[in-house]
Amino acid sequence: MSAFRLDNKVAVVTGGGSGIGQAIAVCFVERGATIRIVDLDEKAAQNTSERITQAGGSATAHICDVADPVETKAVFGEILEMSRVDILVNSAGISHVGRLENTSDEVFERIFRVNVQGTHNAMQQTIEAMVAQGGGVIINLASIAASAGLEDRYAYSMSKGAVRSMTYSVARDYLRHNVRCNAISPARVHTPFVEGFIKKNFPGKEAEAFAKFSAAQPIGRMAEPCEVAMLALYLCSDEASFITGTDYPLDGGFFNLHG
Numbered sequence: 001m002s003a004f005r006l007d008n009k010v011a012v013v014t015g016g017g018s019g020i021g022q023a024i025a026v027c028f029v030e031r032g033a034t035i036r037i038v039d040l041d042e043k044a045a046q047n048t049s050e051r052i053t054q055a056g057g058s059a060t061a062h063i064c065d066v067a068d069p070v071e072t073k074a075v076f077g078e079i080l081e082m083s084r085v086d087i088l089v090n091s092a093g094i095s096h097v098g099r100l101e102n103t104s105d106e107v108f109e110r111i112f113r114v115n116v117q118g119t120h121n122a123m124q125q126t127i128e129a130m131v132a133q134g135g136g137v138i139i140n141l142a143s144i145a146a147s148a149g150l151e152d153r154y155a156y157s158m159s160k161g162a163v164r165s166m167t168y169s170v171a172r173d174y175l176r177h178n179v180r181c182n183a184i185s186p187a188r189v190h191t192p193f194v195e196g197f198i199k200k201n202f203p204g205k206e207a208e209a210f211a212k213f214s215a216a217q218p219i220g221r222m223a224e225p226c227e228v229a230m231l232a233l234y235l236c237s238d239e240a241s242f243i244t245g246t247d248y249p250l251d252g253g254f255f256n257l258h259g
């Protein structure tokens with residue numbers, strides 16, 4: 001099948017060591033792309049990269065805290081010396097449970113720095129090269145939290161709302177440079193992010209919490225990471241060349257099928 005191919009394209013995937021980012025990296029390689037995994041977790045980044053190369057694909061692992069602008073500049077500089085970058089997927093992100101009154105300044109800032117500034121840093125270090133080469137595609141992982149008013153997700157929701165707005169701005173400002181920029185807003189996806197989050201916040205009640213989070217989607221389950229990857233693949237492929245400045249829900253009916 002010639003549709004939805006990424007042959008000869010190089011994709012950087014932040015957070016590619018785990019969950020959604022990992023699924024996107026593996027899916028893109030299967031469609032012909034070369035992958036640069038950018039992740040804070042060295043072991044996770046190398047695991048994904050080795051998994052890809054052992055299966056005959058092409059991938060490299062790059063250790064980087066995307067919240068740090070200096071480190072991000074250095075790592076993206078190395079990547080751009082190795083090859084062009086056609087696709088940037090920003091999947092690195094962290095979660096937090098809390099309301100306004102129990103979210104400390106430190107936590108608020110950390111969520112902002114990883115989820116918002118991390119996305120900003122990665123886009124900023126890539127955009128010039130994309131413009132110079134005549135185009136590119138950016139996908140940012142937002143969340144239904146950007147617009148749903150989820151309970152106890154004050155700082156996290158703030159960060160994902162910002163990611164969505166940044167996506168629209170970049171899409172607008174780089175339209176004429178042939179850079180497409182879209183967000184994906186999943187409801188709950190069954191990844192280590194969710195497993196860790198349940199373990200930390202619902203000790204001893206993990207099964208109950210898992211069932212509750214599954215039922216939050218009218219479809220009755222969480223999404224699988226590969227389902228997010230298939231939407232990312234479509235949005236990054238040439239078949240989606242008319243699509244920019246959007247935030248795609250992938251929500252198991254969360255927004256429209258309640259009641």
Ligand SMILES: NC(=O)c1ccc[n+]([C@@H]2O[C@H](COP(=O)([O-])OP(=O)(O)OC[C@H]3O[C@@H](n4cnc5c(N)ncnc54)[C@H](O)[C@@H]3O)[C@@H](O)[C@H]2O)c1
Nearest residue numbers: 015017018019020040065066092093141143188189191193
């Ligand atoms: N899982 C969900 O239910 C869900 C739903 C909506 C949106 N999202 C978003 O999707 C993205 C991926 O989530 P996931 O579930 O795959 O998470 P995950 O925890 O499984 O993977 C996230 C990866 O990002 C890396 N990372 C974290 N902070 C980093 C930093 N500062 N610099 C570089 N790498 C860093 C981690 O090491 C990890 O490998 C996140 O942005 C998350 O907010 C997740």
